[in-house]
Structures are given as structure tokens and as C-alpha cells.
Amino acid sequence: MDQIVETTAGKVLGVVDEQIVSFRTIPYAAATSGMNRFLPPCPPAAWSGLRDCTSFTGHSPQAGLAPVPIPDLADFSGAPDASPETEDCLTVNIWTPAADPAARRPVMVWFHGGAFAYGNANAPRLRGTRLARRNDVVVVSVNQRLNIFGHLDLSAFGGEAFRHSGNAGTLDMIAALEWVRDNIVAFGGDPGNVTIFGESGGGGKVSTLLAMPRAAGLFHRAIIQSGAAVRLRTRERALALTECVRQHLGSSAATIDALQTVSVEQLLAAIGPAQQALGPSPTLLFDRYPFGPVVDGDLLPAHPFDPTAPDVSADIPLIIGDMKDETANFLAVDERVWHRTLTEQQMREKVASIAGTQTDRVLDLYSRLYGHLNPAERLIAITTDSNFRIRSLVLAQRRAAKNRAPVWMYSFDWETPVLGGRLKAPHAMDVPFTFNTLDLTNATGGSREAQALSDTMSSVWATFARNGTPRHASIPDWPAYDARTRATLILDKVCRIENDPRGEGRRLWQDITGTL
Structure with a gap:
């Protein structure tokens, strides 16, 4: 059954999919090619008649930038988006239970991962139908400019017109949220109740928006999944x-x-x-994106969470967390890690590239804590803590110190049994749990306990979006995070609360990075 909605630029045609009204690649801004390249986004030209938004029509250029997985992991996350790469990529996808302007449902706006360099909002595992139907919310996902197209800083070369070119992709996010503000009522959403959420680079996008004065008022809650951005690029x-x-x-x-x-x-x-x-940044563990947002003193007045959390978003409730074994899939490209043949000496050499003069201290602690694990598995633990978890912990701690809106911390600990269990709980596996699209991936082997956890996670996220608090019958009472107890929700076969889980590792990396 076709569905028609009037937007500020013209009428769009959607389709009913899994009992949800779906609209794909609606333009929120004009194409970014030619004279629009590297410039702030422009409003889309109005159209007459009906615009067909029943299929995906493209995403940002990125050929050759995404990491190539080992063959064993090629289909782990499900099918990729098959639409072409194009500079006409400033689009949103929308899933709504009904395009009823009187409904005023909570709106959940997803920013996709990919380190500001690759990825898109169109992949099957990001299908918003289940999240929308099960929880009576409107789901929006955003495509924007990435890599060199979104973040080439020409401010010293192109004059006043290009002073924001390094943040063009950042301004795309603002334009998308402004489009949601101006149009989402017609799709059944409430512009006064918008949650932004994202994983990996998408979490970095959420972190960035939390630090942007221009984003104030465009969203009301935030969720960062495995993507805390403490620092961004300097000018x-x-x-x-x-x-x-x-x-x-x-x-x-x-x-x-x-x-x-x-x-x-x-x-x-x-x-x-x-x-x-x-070459690499001098603050390697916190500076993440070579082509990403720029701290320019204007759009981004300061680093998002360094040396402190921003005041501009201190009243926004926040959920933040990570996967227990973030780097298991990244390190899989090393056959010695994947096949668990890595030696102690080889592990030491890899850790030394991260820890430098603190290498012995790191190895001693992880040998004591995880002596039952082989060197490859200990390397996964070390790199997860040093490259992902430390950023989330620092962000949460600095945000909680503001003592304004609450922040809730979680750790996703459920381990997948596929591929002999070698991946444990790897980076990005939580995405289909969030969207309740496990069956569109090969990440869980059809596990019933995984589906139960997906039902829980997606419902808790939607409850937070609706109410600004993650209280839900499927989990224990989840206290807000603070530096005294560090209460953390463990998402696993049985969800539970732990205070300061893996605390010795936290203290070590906070000491090494000077963030205690």
C-alpha cells in the first residue's frame, strides 16, 4: 500500500513494509557536487508532483576506504547496501507506524558508523521497521558527506565561503536535524522529543553534536554506542x-x-x-578521525569532552557504553590472532606500539587478570580497553561531574557462538540488537537468547527515547553513573548491574592517559 506525505519541499511517496510505513532517501539538502562541493548544505530544490521514496538511491562516496574483512567475516553483518555512491547523498530514511500528524511519537534519529569515512544508513541491518513497530516510535536514519568530501578544511585556502568546509559533514547533521524539526510531525513524530543515537563513528557523531551550540534544541536525549569522541581534530x-x-x-x-x-x-x-x-596524532588514544570534524572555535568551540564535558548539552540525558571485546573483529585480519597462535613476544610488540614505556605495567596487569586467556585474547582485552573503553569511561565521568542530566553506562557482554566463539562480543555486533534485525545478519547463529537480548536492548533504548530514563521491566533498576559507584548495566544472557566492572583496567588506562 502506497503512502503519501507532504514535506516542506514537496510530496513524497512511501510504502508499507512489515506493517510500518517506510520512506527511503528523502532529500534534506541539495546535491553536493560541482559548485556545492565542500560548502555548507543548501536546502533541496522544491519539486512538483510526487517524489518516489520507495527505494534507496545512493550514499556518500567512499570506495576503497572501508576495511576489508577476512573471508570468515565477510557476511557477519549481513548484506551491504547496494545503492550507488553519489554526491547527491544528503538524505534521510524514515519508518513510522503511521503518518498521522496527531500521533506525536518519540523520534529516534540514527547516525551510522564508519569513522566519518565510510558506511551509510541504508544497510538491511539498519532497517527501522522492527524498532518502530515494537515500540511505537518514529525511526530516522541519516546519510551525510563523509571523508574528504565532508571534512577537507579549505579555510586557509578558499576564503570566507569555505571557512566551514572542514565541518561540512558536521553541518549536514545539523541540516538533517533541522529537517526533522520542520517535517517530522507529518510522519507522526514529535519534534519536541528527539533522541540521537549511533554506533562507532555514529557515536562520534552524537558526541560531536553534544558539543555544538548550533545543535541546541534539535534533540533531547542521546545514546553513544562504542563511539565516544573525547577529542576531535585541531585546526x-x-x-x-x-x-x-x-x-x-x-x-x-x-x-x-x-x-x-x-x-x-x-x-x-x-x-x-x-x-x-x-602521520599519527600525538594523542593517539583520543584523537580518532583524520578526516572528521574540526575544533574551529565556532561551530565546535572546543573538544567535545576534553578537558571537560560541554555545558551546552549538560541537560541532555545520555546513555553510553561499549562491547566487551571491541577489537576482536579488527584484530582478526592478523591470522595469528584469529587462529590464536600469537606468541607472548608478538603480543608484547603490539602492546608496545600502544603503551610505550608503560608496556611492562600493562602486560603485568592483564597477565594477572586474564592469565587463563591466550596471548591473542589478552591482546583483544588490552586493545579494547585502551582504544574504546577508556574513551567511554572518560566521557561518562566528565559528563557525570557536571551533576546535571544523568548519564547511564552499559557494557554489552553477550558472546556470539558463531565462528567457534572467537569473536566473543565484538565491535558493531550490537547494531542489529538495537534495531531487532538479527535475522538480517549472520552474527548470532539464530540464538534464542540473542533474540531475547535484542528485544530487551531495543525496548530499553526506545523507553529512554520516550521518557528520558531507561527504566524497563526487562532489566534491573539501572542507577545513573557517577565516579563513586560507577554503576554499569551488563547486557548479557541475564542482565545485571555491576559497580566499576573491570575497574583495575580502567584505573590503569586512566592513569596512563592522565584522566583519573
């Missing part, structure tokens, strides 16, 4: 990276006009060499 590093891009492109980057007409393929091909020429 100095952003401009240095731009110079590396220009040197790589040569005459193709001689003028702004040249950069706006150079091919998509040439720009994508410049990313790797430019990043390599720039």
Missing part, C-alpha cells in the same frame, strides 16, 4: 592534512574551482597518501 592538523592532499593532487588542487571539478575517484585516492604523510 592545525586539519590544515596540515589539507596541504598533504594538495601536494598529492598537484595541479588538480591548485584552485578551489579545480578541487570542485576534480573527479570523485581522484579525491578518494588522495586520502590514504595524505593521511600517511600527515
Whole structure:
């Protein structure tokens, strides 16, 4: 059955899917090619007649940037989005129980992962039908500019018109939320009750929005899944990276006009060499995105959560957490880790690249805590704590210190049995749990306990979106996080509350990073 809704730019056609009205790739801004490249988003041109929004039509250019998984993991997360890459990518997808303007349902706006470099909002595992139907909410997912297209800082090269070019993709997020504010009532949503949520790079996007004065009032709750962004790019590093891009492109980057007409393929091909020429950040464990938002003193006045949490969003309730074994799938590309043949010496060499002079201290603690694990599994534990968990813990601690809106901390501990259980609870496995789309992936082997946990997680998230608190019958009473108890919800076969789980590891990495 077709469904028609009037937006500020024209009428859109959707379709009923799994008893939910679905609209795919509605433009919230104009195409970003040609003279619009690297500039802030412009409103979409109005159209007459009916715009067909029954299928996905594209996503941001990113060819060659996503990590290539080992063959065993190729279909772990399910089918990818098959739509083409295009600079006409500023679109939203919407799933609603009914396009009834009187309904005023809670709105949940998803920002996809991919380190601001790749990914999209169209993949099957992000289908919003189940989350919307089971919980009577409106689900929105956002496509935006990524990598060099969204974050090439031309402020020192292109003049006033390009002063926000390093944050063009960041401004896309604002434009999407403004579109939701202006249009979501017609889709049955409440613009006064909007939750932003995202995983990995999507969590980084949520972190960024929490620090942006221009985003104030556009959302009312936030959820960060495995993607806390404590720090972002400095203007100095952003401009240095731009110079590396220009040197790589040569005459193709001689003028702004040249950069706006150079091919998509040439720009994508410049990313790797430019990043390599720039080199790593001096604050490696906290600076995450070579091509990502820029702390410019204007759109982003300061780092999101360094040295403190931002006041602009201190009254927004927040859920934040991680997977127990975040790096298991990243490290799987090393056959020695995947097949558990990594030696103690090889583990030491890998840890030394992270811990430096603190290597012995790190190895001693993890040997004592996890002596029953082999070196590959201990490496997963060490890199999870140092590369993911420390950021979430620091963010939560600094946010709780504001003593305004509550923050709730969780840890996703359920381990998948697939592939011999070697992945444990890896990065991004929680995404289909969030959307209740486990059957559209190969992540759980059809486990009944996994489906039960998905029902719980998605319902708790939706309850938080509705009420601003995650109280739900399927979990124990979940206290807010503070530096005294550090209460944490453990999402597992049986959900439970633990105070300061894995506390020795937390204290070690907070001491090493100077964030105690």
C-alpha cells in the first residue's frame, strides 16, 4: 500500500513494509557536487508532483576506504547496501507506524558508523521497521558527506565561503536535524522529543553534536554506542592534512574551482597518501578521525569532552557504553590472532606500539587478570580497553561531574557462538540488537537468547527515547553513573548491574592517559 506525505519541499511517496510505513532517501539538502562541493548544505530544490521514496538511491562516496574483512567475516553483518555512491547523498530514511500528524511519537534519529569515512544508513541491518513497530516510535536514519568530501578544511585556502568546509559533514547533521524539526510531525513524530543515537563513528557523531551550540534544541536525549569522541581534530592538523592532499593532487588542487571539478575517484585516492604523510596524532588514544570534524572555535568551540564535558548539552540525558571485546573483529585480519597462535613476544610488540614505556605495567596487569586467556585474547582485552573503553569511561565521568542530566553506562557482554566463539562480543555486533534485525545478519547463529537480548536492548533504548530514563521491566533498576559507584548495566544472557566492572583496567588506562 502506497503512502503519501507532504514535506516542506514537496510530496513524497512511501510504502508499507512489515506493517510500518517506510520512506527511503528523502532529500534534506541539495546535491553536493560541482559548485556545492565542500560548502555548507543548501536546502533541496522544491519539486512538483510526487517524489518516489520507495527505494534507496545512493550514499556518500567512499570506495576503497572501508576495511576489508577476512573471508570468515565477510557476511557477519549481513548484506551491504547496494545503492550507488553519489554526491547527491544528503538524505534521510524514515519508518513510522503511521503518518498521522496527531500521533506525536518519540523520534529516534540514527547516525551510522564508519569513522566519518565510510558506511551509510541504508544497510538491511539498519532497517527501522522492527524498532518502530515494537515500540511505537518514529525511526530516522541519516546519510551525510563523509571523508574528504565532508571534512577537507579549505579555510586557509578558499576564503570566507569555505571557512566551514572542514565541518561540512558536521553541518549536514545539523541540516538533517533541522529537517526533522520542520517535517517530522507529518510522519507522526514529535519534534519536541528527539533522541540521537549511533554506533562507532555514529557515536562520534552524537558526541560531536553534544558539543555544538548550533545543535541546541534539535534533540533531547542521546545514546553513544562504542563511539565516544573525547577529542576531535585541531585546526592545525586539519590544515596540515589539507596541504598533504594538495601536494598529492598537484595541479588538480591548485584552485578551489579545480578541487570542485576534480573527479570523485581522484579525491578518494588522495586520502590514504595524505593521511600517511600527515602521520599519527600525538594523542593517539583520543584523537580518532583524520578526516572528521574540526575544533574551529565556532561551530565546535572546543573538544567535545576534553578537558571537560560541554555545558551546552549538560541537560541532555545520555546513555553510553561499549562491547566487551571491541577489537576482536579488527584484530582478526592478523591470522595469528584469529587462529590464536600469537606468541607472548608478538603480543608484547603490539602492546608496545600502544603503551610505550608503560608496556611492562600493562602486560603485568592483564597477565594477572586474564592469565587463563591466550596471548591473542589478552591482546583483544588490552586493545579494547585502551582504544574504546577508556574513551567511554572518560566521557561518562566528565559528563557525570557536571551533576546535571544523568548519564547511564552499559557494557554489552553477550558472546556470539558463531565462528567457534572467537569473536566473543565484538565491535558493531550490537547494531542489529538495537534495531531487532538479527535475522538480517549472520552474527548470532539464530540464538534464542540473542533474540531475547535484542528485544530487551531495543525496548530499553526506545523507553529512554520516550521518557528520558531507561527504566524497563526487562532489566534491573539501572542507577545513573557517577565516579563513586560507577554503576554499569551488563547486557548479557541475564542482565545485571555491576559497580566499576573491570575497574583495575580502567584505573590503569586512566592513569596512563592522565584522566583519573
